[in-house]
Amino acid sequence: MPVVRHALLCSILAVSAAAQAGGWRSLQSLPQRSTIDQGAIWWGEQDRLQVSLVDDGVMRVRYAAQSGFGRDHSWAVLPVAQSPTAEIVESEGVTELRSAAIHARIQHAPLRVSFWDAGGQALDADDPERGIAVVGNAVRVWKALQANDQVYGFGQKNGRLNKRGWSQGGYHYTMWNSDTFAYDSSTDPTYVSVPFYLVLREGRAFGVYFDNTHRSSFDIGRESPDLLSFGATGGELDYYVIAGPTPKDVIARYTHLTGRMPMPPRWALGFHQSRWSYHPASKLQWIADTFRQKRIPADTLWLDIDYQQDFKPFTWDRLQFPDPAGLIGGLREQGFRVVTIVDAHPPLQPGYPVYDEGHAGGHFVTRPDGSEFSGPVWPSQAPQDKRDSVFPDFTSASTRDWWGGLYASLLDLGVAGIWNDMNEPSVWIKPSWTMPLDLRHDNEGQPTDHAEAHNVYGMLNTRSTFEGLQRLRPDTRPFVLTRATFAGGQRYAAVWPGDNTADWSALRQSIPTLLGMGLSGFPFVGADIGGFAGSPSPELFTRWLQAAQFSPFMRAHTEQQSADQEPWSYGVRHESINRRVIEARYQWLPQIYNEMEAAHRSGLPAMRPLFLDYPNDPETWSRDDSYLFGSDLLIAPVLVEGATHREVYLPGAAWYSFDSVQRFEGEQSHRVPVELDSLPIFVREGGIVFRQPVVQHTGEMPGKDLIVQLYPGAVGEASFYEDDGETMAFARGVFARRAFRQQRDADGVQLGIDAQQGRWRPAARHWRIEWLGLQGIGEVRDGDRRLAQVDPDAIDECERCWAQAGDRVLIRLPDRATAVNLRLR
Ligand code: GLC
DSSP: OOOOOOOOOOSSOSEEEEEOGGGOEEEOOOSEEEEETTEEEEEOSSOEEEEEEEETTEEEEEEESSSSOOOOOOSSSOOOSOOOOOEEEEETTEEEEEOSSEEEEEETTTTEEEEEETTSOEEEEBOTTTOEEEETTEEEEEEEOOTTEEEEEOSSOOSOSSTTOGGGOOEEEEEOOOOOTTOOTTOOSOSEEOOEEEEEETTEEEEEEEOOOSSEEEEESSSSTTEEEEEESSSOEEEEEEEOSSHHHHHHHHHHHHOOOOOOOGGGGSEEEOOTTOOSHHHHHHHHHHHHHTTOOOOEEEEOGGGSGGGOTTOOOTTTOSOHHHHHHHHHHTTOEEEEEOOSOOBOOTTSHHHHHHHHTTOBOBOTTSOBOOBOSGGGGOSSSOOOBOOBOTTSHHHHHHHHHHTHHHHHTTOOEEEEOSTTTOOOOTTTSSOOTTOEEOTTTSOEEHHHHHHHHHHHHHHHHHHHHHHHSTTBOOOEEESOEETTGGGTOEEOOOSOBSSHHHHHHHHHHHHHHHHTTOOSBOOOBTOSBSOOOHHHHHHHHHHTTTOSSEEEOOOTTSOOOSTTTTHHHHHHHHHHHHHHHHHTHHHHHHHHHHHHHHOOOSEEOHHHHOTTOGGGTTOOSSEEETTTEEEOOOOSTTOSEEEEEEOSSEEEETTSOOEEESSEEEEEEOOTTOOOEEEETTOEEEEOOOOSSGGGOTTOOEEEEEOSSSEEEEEEEEEOSSBSGGGGTOEEEEEEEEEEETTEEEEEEOOOBSSOOOSSOEEEEEEETOOOOOOEEETTEEOEEOOGGGTTTOSSEEEEETTEEEEEEEOOSSOEEEEEO
8 A cells, every 4th residue: 555655836837738749748747745655646637657667777757637547558568577676855945765676766747757777877867848738649758868878679670779869860660560561671660569678778678668568669769869769659658667687688677577588499499491381281391301301400390271171270271281190190100290380360250160169258359339349461362262350358367268269279180380471560550550449459448449459469369379389288398480579579589570571781780780689688589480471592591590599589581472492492502602601500509509598597588799708898889780699600691692702790808700719809890701601609708608519400410529619819708508398307316417617727727617507417328528728738637537538539429528629629528417626737
């Protein structure tokens, strides 16, 4: 219960009618004030402003202009167990809220809010002049933008990574989930809305999350170079200010607020092959056989809309797919998983069980008069029975349960994952291309219109899928891919940025887009490799595959009319390069899995911009043609046609070209020569990375050597995680985590591996430890035991041994759970 400490009557009226551009009325002051444990509330006849501490380092501002606050409900923000108490300090005309990591200062007349971190660094602050303002149902706030503020985030957005814009020209973004086939770098909005951004100010960061699902917009220095504003066409101005001080702290706090990605199944980190559409069954089988015959690794094959009867969810076209269980079972024996598309737009067709059940249960979105809404999507183009579709109302818990349960029929056939598409929702009604805004949604018992529910429709579709899969197979990690989603949707699905195009600028755009998603809480992302609309040249396909070698989600996919887009579709030279790229993906899988587990735990993206690890280096602030993968790898894909060189900026101290001892100094750019088969990868000085021999799919991993590469450097540390890759046993302690520490100094060279934490044991295998840049070693000891030296060619046959191979020392040992201490002299 709020404790009313005191109320103050101000003489000034609620919202002044001070006319501003566009008719905005700016909030001046409010006559009443009281304090609660977490903060303070101001109110007048209709308006209400509340500023409160909600979590460690997180303050919330809530303002409603019309009739007080509505229900305190969020689809994105997770319930906070218990909000900490803020210290409240009142002085003349000012209220301050203080906590360990963040302070708020609220000036009473006019009402303006600003924030500081515990170190006294200014964070977010209202623009003194404009502050909060309203016009009609719309609400907006103007914030001061400082000259050196860099701005990032906003989920899946086109344009550069740094939204301050080069030459400070700024950006203006809209949040409205939209089906934007063949979009380009200037298209906005697209499929996803994440109203979150991060400001980097001279190396220190803070974040803002605007928790409003209506159509919203953000102006970053475009209206005026010293202003950032955001607002929505309806609902409350309800936002969270998130303290750093580092950008990593901001993302950790933001994802504590809105949740983190679930642990993915390991197969989902392998290579995925898709197209619209592989049909009939024999075509899919031929694709599978060709991967295995050509020894190009892959884990997952995708079935797009044509596997269904007349594009009806949860049906099979039995002429083309007479025996889905037999097909999927056979593919499973070849080491493939199958993911099927399931669009949430069943046709309005009495007699079709999904329609009948949904209709009887009142599960479909209705018009204001209560009748079922229907509109054209894929089923309106069905080969035979063309129909308009109805749309499950995923804002209702019972509808989510019902729809989620329907996946049983697919899981029973052996389907491993679900692809939710068209869930903006895309409805082919011009000009909106979505549902009418006055349609009704249950909204968990507080009915609302589509204008409010639109942006969460896709996210709640995936919530229904994810929770359905969890209920149906409680011990299996669900895999869901979605096109549309909202802040917090990372809890339910991986995301791909929709229908990109097969051209070089789309390849280049894919990097800042994926990096921006990672900063916005979505680490499990990847774009259609090769581009969706159109057909890539052989060179473009190869470059895209390389750029995606460390894409968390790595899938080739293309549209219906395009040329073949498999790794072998571009002639023998490209086939062998493409094979090597995918082989490399699998060689890196131990590292990739390790980093994705870290993303699941911490919320920090594995694929990340340079500034995330080097926020104090201004050279990193606008880099978006290369990326870090974790902290130890820097990837600089070739993004230009016909390139013979690649400029790479390396932050920090020093890096090594992958798998070599070629050293590159940090804090400078390097010009690296490239060939068609080059993907420049750099490993941080002292880095320890984890790899394995080539496998054809993740099912072949058990028993394979774990390769541990140690790069030159005085010291280096890494943590390495593994588990069964599939079940929920990891959550019950069945995993293996080990800390590795290398040291190279005058006393010699050492590697310490701590005893493993967790109860999972890998199948019997060996470690192959590769010490780069090490010569003149005469003795290797494993604890007290002296290892035998062998010829480098014999290293893979011995049980425990070492060899000097050129500039590296190789050591082979059986994997064990106990601590290891290797000393080299
Ligand atoms: C949409 C999807 C695309 C899919 C197609 C057919 O355009 O974005 O990936 O292949 O629909 O389902």
